[in-house]
Amino acid sequence: MNNFNDDKNISKHIVRRLPRYFRFLGELSEKGVERISSTDLSKLMNVTASQIRQDLNKFGGFGQQGYGYNVNHLRREIGRILGIDVPHKVIMIGAGNLCSAIMHYRSFPRYGFNIVAAFDVCPNKIGKDINGIEILSMDKLESYIDENHIDIAVLTVPTSSAIEVFERLGKTSIKGIWNFAHVDIEMPNNIKVENVHLSESLMILSYNIADVEGHE
Amino acid sequence: MNNFNDDKNISKHIVRRLPRYFRFLGELSEKGVERISSTDLSKLMNVTASQIRQDLNKFGGFGQQGYGYNVNHLRREIGRILGIDVPHKVIMIGAGNLCSAIMHYRSFPRYGFNIVAAFDVCPNKIGKDINGIEILSMDKLESYIDENHIDIAVLTVPTSSAIEVFERLGKTSIKGIWNFAHVDIEMPNNIKVENVHLSESLMILSYNIADVEGHE
Numbered sequence: 001m002n003n004f005n006d007d008k009n010i011s012k013h014i015v016r017r018l019p020r021y022f023r024f025l026g027e028l029s030e031k032g033v034e035r036i037s038s039t040d041l042s043k044l045m046n047v048t049a050s051q052i053r054q055d056l057n058k059f060g061g062f063g064q065q066g067y068g069y070n071v072n073h074l075r076r077e078i079g080r081i082l083g084i085d086v087p088h089k090v091i092m093i094g095a096g097n098l099c100s101a102i103m104h105y106r107s108f109p110r111y112g113f114n115i116v117a118a119f120d121v122c123p124n125k126i127g128k129d130i131n132g133i134e135i136l137s138m139d140k141l142e143s144y145i146d147e148n149h150i151d152i153a154v155l156t157v158p159t160s161s162a163i164e165v166f167e168r169l170g171k172t173s174i175k176g177i178w179n180f181a182h183v184d185i186e187m188p189n190n191i192k193v194e195n196v197h198l199s200e201s202l203m204i205l206s207y208n209i210a211d212v213e214g215h216e
Numbered sequence: 217m218n219n220f221n222d223d224k225n226i227s228k229h230i231v232r233r234l235p236r237y238f239r240f241l242g243e244l245s246e247k248g249v250e251r252i253s254s255t256d257l258s259k260l261m262n263v264t265a266s267q268i269r270q271d272l273n274k275f276g277g278f279g280q281q282g283y284g285y286n287v288n289h290l291r292r293e294i295g296r297i298l299g300i301d302v303p304h305k306v307i308m309i310g311a312g313n314l315c316s317a318i319m320h321y322r323s324f325p326r327y328g329f330n331i332v333a334a335f336d337v338c339p340n341k342i343g344k345d346i347n348g349i350e351i352l353s354m355d356k357l358e359s360y361i362d363e364n365h366i367d368i369a370v371l372t373v374p375t376s377s378a379i380e381v382f383e384r385l386g387k388t389s390i391k392g393i394w395n396f397a398h399v400d401i402e403m404p405n406n407i408k409v410e411n412v413h414l415s416e417s418l419m420i421l422s423y424n425i426a427d428v429e430g431h432e
């Protein structure tokens with residue numbers, strides 16, 4: 001939980017920009033940069049310095065006039081706001097190709113997202129493992145989540161099964177669903193859903209290609 | 217190319233909503249629904265009817281008062297605006313797990329995104345195939361793109377190689393890059409880039425979980 005729950009004015013747009021700040025600050029930190037002005041950060045990130053100041057002031061403002069931002073401090077604070085200063089227990093549902101790709105992503109464990117089990121309906125897969133993580137039967141889904149205090153379920157099942165899985169998850173103690181299935185589901189307010197609709201992203205690219213004259 | 221290049225007022229936000237309209241209209245069409253009012257569509261999509269009317273009026277407005285929208289016609293028009301009424305030739309760069317997952321996505325060929333080759337630097341992979349598509353050497357990247365009139369390159373290489381690949385693509389006739397590497401690169405205006413930063417999406421989910429009181 002972060003300290004900013006009482007600030008109802010943080011727009012979704014600002015929140016969506018925070019991971020990008022986090023990434024650039026991480027790269028600066030790796031290069032040994034200790035502090036940076038909003039002007040230099042704005043050039044690096046290709047946004048205006050005023051947007052940077054506005055965004056970060058929303059979170060209390062970590063900069064000091066004439067000094068700029070302390071890179072490590074600001075990165076740590078943004079990490080804390082994003083809730084990635086605490087580890088998350090993650091399960092995969094649907095042990096196919098996309099599941100396998102996600103399980104091999106090295107940056108997820110680095111940010112504290114620890115995959116502890118995968119689930120599938122396919123008898124050929126159950127009992128095997130991906131990257132050392134065992135594939136369990138979907139029969140055990142609810143009990144596993146509740147007994148192991150799982151935070152996040154990653155949904156990489158086909159669209160046709162997704163609604164049923166959402167309904168089952170809705171009755172568990174899961175806190176968040178990272179959904180790659182091509183459906184939008186309304187869940188109770190205590191379960192957060194973040195959708196990654198890959199074909200929609202590809203359509204946007206298609207639009208931008210077609211739109212050669214360029215809109216802003 | 218679409219007919220709306222002369223309308224500079226189409227906001228990115230509206231464009232980003234079009235694929236979702238396209239998906240819902242496709243589902244209605246599959247169910248045999250021929251027409252729908254903005255009110256019914258708004259309930260289905262969980263947005264306001266006024267937003268639907270505003271969005272679709274931007275594109276000339278396909279609805280008729282008292283009749284609603286013709287589902288197939290509207291879907292076809294949105295598909296045309298998105299540029300997915302024409303096929304796209306696609307190559308994959310980086311033949312790893314994520315590449316394999318994308319190559320097995322059934323919805324991409326359905327929308328006219330046809331993967332014709334994959335590229336990798338790894339000698340063990342070159343000459344093999346994924347899902348029937350041959351893996352070629354990165355040495356052939358530029359000549360293959362230009363000779364085969366490739367529209368889109370999908371980048372699933374590690375972050376460390378991504379910048380070099382972007383630079384190489386910048387000298388080809390490629391029109392768009394669908395980028396899964398964890399970098400943002402500025403490209404010449406004739407090459408469009410659509411980023412899918414998976415770890416940023418997961419951080420947003422983490423924020424929303426931490427933020428249990430719920431912001432709007």
